[in-house]
Amino acid sequence: MSSIHDYISELRIIDGHEHLATPQIRQREQQDFFSLMHYLDSDFITAGMQRGALSGRLRSDEEKAATFLQYWQRANNTTYANMFRTAMKDLYGFEDWTVQGILEVNDKVKAATNNPDWYREVLYERSKIDLAFTLIQTTQLDYELFRPIMFLDFTFKLRTLKDIHDVENAAGVHVHSLPGYLEAVDALLHRYKQEGMVATKLGHAYWRSLASTNPTFHEAEIVFNRLLGYTLQDGLSKEETLALQDYLIHFIIQRSIAYDLPIQIHTGHHESSVSGNGNILTNSNAELLLPLLAQYRDAKFVLLHCGFPYHQSYLSIAKNYPNVYTDFTWVHIISPTIGKQILHQMIEMVPQSKIQGFGGDYNHIEGTYAHLKLVQNIVGDVLTEKVQEGGMTEKAAMEFAKRIFRDNLIEIYQLDM
Numbered sequence: 001m002s003s004i005h006d007y008i009s010e011l012r013i014i015d016g017h018e019h020l021a022t023p024q025i026r027q028r029e030q031q032d033f034f035s036l037m038h039y040l041d042s043d044f045i046t047a048g049m050q051r052g053a054l055s056g057r058l059r060s061d062e063e064k065a066a067t068f069l070q071y072w073q074r075a076n077n078t079t080y081a082n083m084f085r086t087a088m089k090d091l092y093g094f095e096d097w098t099v100q101g102i103l104e105v106n107d108k109v110k111a112a113t114n115n116p117d118w119y120r121e122v123l124y125e126r127s128k129i130d131l132a133f134t135l136i137q138t139t140q141l142d143y144e145l146f147r148p149i150m151f152l153d154f155t156f157k158l159r160t161l162k163d164i165h166d167v168e169n170a171a172g173v174h175v176h177s178l179p180g181y182l183e184a185v186d187a188l189l190h191r192y193k194q195e196g197m198v199a200t201k202l203g204h205a206y207w208r209s210l211a212s213t214n215p216t217f218h219e220a221e222i223v224f225n226r227l228l229g230y231t232l233q234d235g236l237s238k239e240e241t242l243a244l245q246d247y248l249i250h251f252i253i254q255r256s257i258a259y260d261l262p263i264q265i266h267t268g269h270h271e272s273s274v275s276g277n278g279n280i281l282t283n284s285n286a287e288l289l290l291p292l293l294a295q296y297r298d299a300k301f302v303l304l305h306c307g308f309p310y311h312q313s314y315l316s317i318a319k320n321y322p323n324v325y326t327d328f329t330w331v332h333i334i335s336p337t338i339g340k341q342i343l344h345q346m347i348e349m350v351p352q353s354k355i356q357g358f359g360g361d362y363n364h365i366e367g368t369y370a371h372l373k374l375v376q377n378i379v380g381d382v383l384t385e386k387v388q389e390g391g392m393t394e395k396a397a398m399e400f401a402k403r404i405f406r407d408n409l410i411e412i413y414q415l416d417m
């Protein structure tokens, strides 16, 4: 441990991207040990477990614990597993990897779920997180440590009349034409912003290419009018609706600029629980965004996950585009080795005002805690090495850390702290 590590461990954090349920939701769902699988579940599935084997109430806790241990043996080497181990040990004192041990810690997790102070203890006190942005598809968070970010894919993933109705219902207006639809999307964005949304999120790399053409209004309208004429279920293929999708992506970027909202975009590696293991990795290369990055100089594009495994071109893009911000959400638990390497290069290449250092990307606070601890260590290691190499002074290293864990996020998302 160096003085830089000590400094980092005392920093108050702004967490730029999570999928955390509110304490109320966690309690309502009575979450237990098996609710904390998240990424670990994905590694278990890749190791051969059947999807869903650890969720649901059809099987007893004993059966689920036995299944857990079977796949734990196969996958306990990964960083997802290490995060689970760290969280369980630090937060629950759990080290007894047996069925009996799991049943005992399961009671402790359930008690934590029902403890009204648990979130504050884990996030605010132990992790020193002042604020976390969470994407759980609602702006009604009602929890002081959270701010919402909303996925907007549902506003441009239009394949049927029902998809249009869903947006109408969300916006509370009736739509009879593409101009009316654009007004509805705009009204939604405006309302989300009023309700505290700090950024928009585009997750389309999970279901189509990041590459967008620049269709005319007329080209989009032809598709939209065809959709209006179908019955609820009948629709058009993803390819047939491409002009409409692309037109709407441009529209959302334009309106995000108008509302001064940064735009978080998924780039790189896909999470298999979202993609159903059927991810087309090549859809997610940040290079595919270049025409949009060039066209919208006044947007704030926050490109998530360092574009891994396309991180080299990602770094090159971030070095050249003033409107691109880098973001380490999720990266270090995919591979701490890669995370460390990317950070080394990023310090060498990208102005420090454009770097966001931490987003836990977890759906439970135990994961966020363990992930942050790992990231603080990695950033401490990298900065210590940079100082030893003579690349920066210790004072500059500390300033860098404060920026990427806190100051940059306050500035980019215009947080009122």
Ligand SMILES: [Zn+2]
Pocket (backbone or CB within 6 Å): 017, 018, 019, 361
């Ligand atoms: Zn995410």
